[in-house]
Amino acid sequence: MTSFNEPLKFKSGVTLRNRLMMSPMTTTQSFYNGSITHDEIDYYTQRATGLGAVITGAANVEDLGKGWHGELSIAHDTMLPGLSALAHGIQSQGAKAIVQIFHAGRMTHRAVLNGEQIVSASAVAALRDDAETPRAMSIDEIHATISAFGEATRRAIQAGFDGIELHGANTYLIQQFFSPHSNRRTDEYGGRTPQERFRFIDELLKAVFAAVDQYADRPFIVGYRFSPEEFEEPGIRLEDTLWLLSQLRESRLDYVHVSLNNYDRVSRDPQYQDKSIMTYVHEALQGKLPLVGVGGVRTRDDVKTVLQTAELVAVGQQLLYDPTWAVKLAKNADNTMVTAPFEEAVEVTPLSRPLYEFAASRYHSVINS
Known part of the structure; x- marks a missing residue:
């Protein structure tokens, strides 16, 4: 079985010193315009100790993609000095710095967007109490957003990050294009099947890797986070996600990162309840792509269990309240963990x-x- 302290070399050529990552979490610590604060840099730097990599909370790639106040932005070149300070702070502790990039799509509000109407794949509101109805994006807007992800990748490279993670999870825009609930389009970016709704993701990956090829002067990580199921009807089912993984495993991605609240969670689909979701996901990857497992990891036993069906372990809330948790794990100081x-x-x-x-x-x- 893989041990957490073993290094891992990605296909891009970047090597992590161990299998521990900090999971991306919302912190609301950025300035109103999305620029970085000293508090935010200190927060990530403190928690990078002993980790293989830190994945930041979501950074929007466009102003219209902002999801909440206090959110980090990677949408403008003016953000580069602050982003560079953040990357260097994480790297100063020996961890690789990965910035998660995203667009909130319909999961935001006019008040956050200075009165602008929210947008999505289709004019369908999310199933939540305070949901607003989005405007369906035009073809030109879709192309512009795909380009914005490429530009965000360029900025991450120029700021000195070791990689980016595409946030295709938690019902944000990338997932909205793949979901039959939020994507009711009848043009080339929609359709009844996962294959048809995959076009946005496919073009997004091409834009990101084009930026890597053009601007990266060093090995650069590209990861992808996904949510395996949706509660909406119609919505993404585990079968759809397994198809998605069949496409992603053949790509240039360095890893995929499943979004789960519990690593042992079982699917809602009766056809996939013999094993955990993470086990089905890992099997679907066929060893072609490392999986980052996540969800409620607090102890050494949790780490060992996750590494039975994943190559990497992402730790979230435990690191939020126990910043040196990874060091304690390495030093066998488990009795001092929060x-x-x-x-x-x-x-x-x-x-x-x-x-x-x-x-x-x-x-x-x-x-x-």
Whole structure:
């Protein structure tokens, strides 16, 4: 079985010193215009110790792709100095720096976009209480957004990051084009089948790798995050995702990263309940592409379990409240790891005010629901 402290070399040529990654998490610590803050740089730098790589929270590639206040942006060249400081802060601890890039699509609000109407693949609102109805993107807008992902990749390279992760999960725009719920288009970017709805992703990958080929003067990581299932009807089912993985495993991607709240989660589909979702996903990749497993990892045993069906382990909330967790793991200091429930840990962990308020409100809403 793979050990967490073994290095891993991606097909791009980048080598991680171990199999531990920091999972991308929203922190709401950026300035109103998406530029980086000192708090944000300190936050990532502190948590990079002992990790193979840090994946930042989502950075929007276009102003219209902004999902929330306090979100990082990679949409303009003026952001380069701050992005460079962030990358160097992570790398100063020996970890590779990966910036996650995304477009929120319909998962935002006019208030966040300064009054602009939100956009998506089709004019279909998300299934949530505060959802607004988006405007369907024109063909020209789709092409511009695909180009924006390429430009964001260029900026990541020029800022000194070791790679980017395409955020094709959590119902944001990339997933919206693949989903039959949010994509009702009848043109070349829509259709009834996963094959037809894959076009946006396919062109996105081409734009990103074109930027890598043109601008990267060193090996550069490109990863892809995905959500395996949707609750919506119609929506993405595990069978659709396994088809998607059959395409991605033949691409130039360095890894795929499944988005799960629990690493042992079982599919909602009765046809896929004999094993965990992660096991089905790993088998679908046929060893052609490393899988990043995630979801509730807090202990050494969790790490070992994930590495039975994945090549890498992403750790989220545990690192939020236990910044040196990876060092403790390497030094066998498990007894010093934070074990308190996260709703208690948030009250005693030194966090910037925006991050504390965001995290605390999340736990309080769960407790009160």
